Amino acid sequence: MTTTTATKLPPSTHQFADVIHRLEAGGAMLPDTPENLMQIIGLYKAYAVPMDFYWRDLLYIAERVFINPLPAFKYFLPQEYLDLPNHYAGDTADLRIWQKGAASAHPELLEFIENGRSTKMPKIFHHLLHDRINMEFAEACMQAMYWHRGMGGRFDPYLDTDEYKQNADRAIKAYFKGNPAMLGLYKLFPDMFIEQVRVLSYYSNLGLFWEVMAPVFFEMSDLYDEGKITSVPEAMDFLVNGIFAVAGRPIYHHVYIDGEMFEIIPKSVGFTWLYEAALPYVEAVFYRTAPFRGTKSYNAQAEQVPAEQADFHYGILYADVNPVGAAGIPPTLLMDDMYHFLPQYLLDYYEQHCRGKDDMLVQLGVSFQRSMYCVTSAVIQALRAALLYPLDDSNPEHLAKNRQFFEAQIDRFKRPEARLSDIQTQEYR
């Protein structure tokens, strides 16, 4: 493990002291090697293409499908949402993060929607053959955020306010106007319907979150290809700057019914991308999620599942990619999605290792883990920059507070399931 530290403090005595020193020197939890850089950037690109579908469909479901009781076609993205301009790409961008890209859906995504991995056929057949983007993965992430709730920010408490319920009520009544059966059901079970709208608000939240991340990852891939990102810390710094740049982006939930817009969560309540979407997302999806039903089973009665939700540790930072990858469960769905869009350099790389093509999904799952350790490092560094002190601060007390923060963050990776020690070497594939 390489350690480059310029700290003025005595060495850390933490179990992961090398990682702490690396963070203090402006690095990431992931060691800075060309092999790591290649893997994480390749995975960002492979992730960004399906993500371009996820955010569009999440918003489509939140805004248009809404509380359709039989949403059989919710994964059939209409052209309007394929064309929906991304706010961070293209000429119309509020802030152009992806410099070369257009605001509409990515060309590789459009090609995949058209042909799948089989051949061109009507959308319904691609859907039934499961030759499509695995939108279920995006919904699993949304459900993790919805289920854990209460992870900071104002978004979640707002869902229990009278103001929110009134806004939802207006939209529900408008949506089922002229449908006495559903309006009758609503009268009998109002909370059930409101709860469904809360779920849809999380669809919107995650859609707006990922709308930012897709162009960020595309831009990183372009910069790497052009030789402008040459190290893991540079990649992480790009993410840190991106987090700040869009931190104030509004998080809201609008619904369109018969051409009229209903504000379930108006922009005016002041919810922001950083506090109400990004931080809860990282907590819910990277760290917590939920035990997956796969080849590995968990017995809650035998206390194999923590009593406290805050102690859940089933996110990508802890995942055992191998058994998890063997079951038909959310991370596998994402790996399958990313597999279609891997850059050639990663396809070549995986063919040289382990079982080549045969275990490429597992290999790319491990690379994805590395890439998410880099994203988590960016979040940790961004929080340090926002809430604490510069890394080169001249005041030792400030540096001590930075260290305390870093150590508290890394404490979460002391548990045996965490992959932090694994990703320190390339043998972990």
Added chain:
Amino acid sequence: MPNIVEIAVGNGNFTTLVAAVQAAGLVEALQSPGPFTVFAPVDAAFAALPPGTVQTLVQNPPQLARILKFHVVAGKFTQADLAKVKTVESLEGSPISINCQDAFEVKNSTVVIADIEASNGIIHVIDRVILMG
């Protein structure tokens, strides 16, 4: 005596803050009788934020207003008053930690000029933009 807004406008070090307060529609509120305690970041504090940060906030006044309200406390608190407390509650609703032990620190910023009296409150000039959390 000039009010908080008049002092900020008259001082050349707060051009970004003044523009942000205008964009967020908070001018009237900060001209009201208050009183308020304002932790006012200097221009260099905004300039130190990564590119795009201020642009996104200015494009979205409610979100900008929320960040700015985190820099304002209801009531008039001098440095001597703040030395007696560990936190104060911002208008945004989140607490702001105060440390007066060695230097005068407001969260992770340092107060560079304290106790600028205004007709409707008091201003403490800080060297960094502070954020909730």
